[in-house]
Amino acid sequence: xxxxxxxxQYRHPVNDPMIDPVTGEFAxxxxxxNFTSVTRKIANVxxxxxxxxxxxxxxxxxxxxxxxxxxxxxxxxLKGVGIWGVTIPGAWGFAIVNFVWWxxxxxxxxxxxxxxxxxxxxxRNSINRFAExxxxxxxxxxxxxxxxxxxxxxxxxxxxxxPNTMNIWPQFRSPLCWDVFxxxxxxxxxxxxxxxxxxxxxxxxxxxxxxxFAKWFYGLLSLGWRGSTRHWMRYETASLLLAGLxxxxxxxxxxxxxxxxxxxALPGWHTTVFPPYFVAGAIYSGxxxxxxxxxxxxxxxxxxxxxxxxxxxxxxxxxLGTGLIVAYGYGLEVFMAWYSASHWExxxxxxxxxxxxxxxxxxxxxxxxxxxxxxxxxxxxxxxxAYLFAISIVINIGMWFERFVIVVxxxxxxxxxxxxxxxxxTKWDYMLYIGTMGIxxxxxxxxxxxxxMIPMNEIKMMLPQTKFDHVDAExxxxxxx
Amino acid sequence: xxVQEGLYGLLAxxxxxxxxxxxxxxxxxxxxxxxxxxxxxxxxxxxxxxxxHRTRVPLLTLxxxxxxxxxxxxxxxxxxxxxxxxNVAGRPLFSWPAFIIxxxxxxxxxxxxxxxxxxLALNGLPQxxxxxxxxxxxxxxxxxDKFFLCLEATDPKFSLVDTRNLLEDFRAVxxxxxxx
Numbered sequence: 001x002x003x004x005x006x007x008x009q010y011r012h013p014v015n016d017p018m019i020d021p022v023t024g025e026f027a028x029x030x031x032x033x034n035f036t037s038v039t040r041k042i043a044n045v046x047x048x049x050x051x052x053x054x055x056x057x058x059x060x061x062x063x064x065x066x067x068x069x070x071x072x073x074x075x076x077x078l079k080g081v082g083i084w085g086v087t088i089p090g091a092w093g094f095a096i097v098n099f100v101w102w103x104x105x106x107x108x109x110x111x112x113x114x115x116x117x118x119x120x121x122x123x124r125n126s127i128n129r130f131a132e133x134x135x136x137x138x139x140x141x142x143x144x145x146x147x148x149x150x151x152x153x154x155x156x157x158x159x160x161x162x163p164n165t166m167n168i169w170p171q172f173r174s175p176l177c178w179d180v181f182x183x184x185x186x187x188x189x190x191x192x193x194x195x196x197x198x199x200x201x202x203x204x205x206x207x208x209x210x211x212x213f214a215k216w217f218y219g220l221l222s223l224g225w226r227g228s229t230r231h232w233m234r235y236e237t238a239s240l241l242l243a244g245l246x247x248x249x250x251x252x253x254x255x256x257x258x259x260x261x262x263x264x265a266l267p268g269w270h271t272t273v274f275p276p277y278f279v280a281g282a283i284y285s286g287x288x289x290x291x292x293x294x295x296x297x298x299x300x301x302x303x304x305x306x307x308x309x310x311x312x313x314x315x316x317x318x319x320l321g322t323g324l325i326v327a328y329g330y331g332l333e334v335f336m337a338w339y340s341a342s343h344w345e346x347x348x349x350x351x352x353x354x355x356x357x358x359x360x361x362x363x364x365x366x367x368x369x370x371x372x373x374x375x376x377x378x379x380x381x382x383x384x385x386a387y388l389f390a391i392s393i394v395i396n397i398g399m400w401f402e403r404f405v406i407v408v409x410x411x412x413x414x415x416x417x418x419x420x421x422x423x424x425x426t427k428w429d430y431m432l433y434i435g436t437m438g439i440x441x442x443x444x445x446x447x448x449x450x451x452x453m454i455p456m457n458e459i460k461m462m463l464p465q466t467k468f469d470h471v472d473a474e475x476x477x478x479x480x481x
Numbered sequence: 482x483x484v485q486e487g488l489y490g491l492l493a494x495x496x497x498x499x500x501x502x503x504x505x506x507x508x509x510x511x512x513x514x515x516x517x518x519x520x521x522x523x524x525x526x527x528x529x530x531x532x533x534h535r536t537r538v539p540l541l542t543l544x545x546x547x548x549x550x551x552x553x554x555x556x557x558x559x560x561x562x563x564x565x566x567x568n569v570a571g572r573p574l575f576s577w578p579a580f581i582i583x584x585x586x587x588x589x590x591x592x593x594x595x596x597x598x599x600x601l602a603l604n605g606l607p608q609x610x611x612x613x614x615x616x617x618x619x620x621x622x623x624x625x626d627k628f629f630l631c632l633e634a635t636d637p638k639f640s641l642v643d644t645r646n647l648l649e650d651f652r653a654v655x656x657x658x659x660x661x
Contacts, residue, residue: 039625161560169564172576172579173576177583181583182582182586185590188590196600204521206624207625223601226623227519227624229518229524229527231606232520233528233536234603235600241539241542249586252582252589256582457523468526
């Protein structure tokens, strides 16, 4: 006997084609797709000669915001970091807040492409490509901040272990140096994984393209891929290995970033809970960003049959899980401030909650804990697209406040009251931060237009026509056609 | 390279992966070895039929990872303790616990690059030209919805008539000759 459907029979009648009658779950792919329809649906977004007007409008807006960021960078390079709000004691300010925020967003892409692949979560196939693209563009935005924050960005290569006329080398005992290794490795491996994943799809685009330039362009990118079985086996092995390598990598990257704080002896930073709490927070904010991107895109390109309510529901569940870890981290911070019996720790926590910037702490509790974790328990809300979109933006804001609270409220009132100060961001801080959102969105729009945003070959692997245990394969094929 | 002329092989097109795998198994039991399947997505059963599951990618990845670990660790040791020793807050020059973290990152970096590039190198990619692209139906379906089996002319069992008959027994949509 089939188990009882888990969902409300009245809201989702049993004959709803999007619902699996046995499990009561939403389907990962809408029924009725075959190999050709998948190819056509995804490749046409790239190969069409009619670029939607909305795409151009999006690019104009995002490009305008990005150029504001470019203005902010230009002025910064001309005048120096003095135009920012960073001073002593608040020496880290927006630059590090935004760096950690962006790189955290990127982590969900690697989680989806690597960790969920290892766990054989095949629903990830629909969303992994654009989540990986999100990772790379988020790392680009994140990387800008520390490079600009060093004051003389043209000397940024001093961070690398390169031979130079001064004969000195990086300080390998410093977490900031570990950051350089972690983030550069993360960027490189993410780009390689993303590109390797796209090679077979570029082959499809090469074969479907009509324009000579498109044939040449995708022919070049496909590296002559022809889908040979020997190639596929090595390709699958390499993908699995890259996934296995990206998993410890993504955990280590945010761990190393948390070391930037945790290794310092400052109250509010010097805690052992930081690595797991940072990693969970990164994945939490990253899934929120995937939803922020996926919901408008699936609507705009009519991808509701490939990115279904099942995906949105599952992402809501991941956010609920990681959000609870984050909530545990917040709780543990407060508990340890009390349990440490350290006067400085306890004052820091009091100041963080009720000091002049206490509003930031309560906003973060509201946006990261109260609103999402109070509501994502309900399946009805997890499958409500408008609500999920709203809550994803709320979490993005909340996670930004988390980093703001960690960086600023720990720094501006430390041990000695005579050295207390405050932190106030300037218009250049805001312009650069908002500008990176424009850079991110512009890059993402270009990606959606020029590369297949959903992996065609991985979607095809999930179709019923691929099953070998079926009685008569030819018949299945005919039925689906 | 001199212009080569002649036959590359016979290319059979199938509508379903199941039919292609049956034909592949039959060709293999008939003694063919120089053959290959071409599919729009990885078909495990075809790899089993061709017996090509083993690859050297994992070994090369492991070697890359070990190489990265040793490189990063020795580099940090040499730079911090030998090339320009600086006393930083009384810490030992050879601070190996701190060196583990960049060494860990480079292990992953080198292993990941080895996995990607050894896969491409073993596959012989990039390869802009391949005789199969001459077949009229290959580029229409091989990366979209069709399944191909190519029996190559260099196989000792290959004969134009008998091989064509073998392939046509298996519901092939078409069997075409592919020029070099």
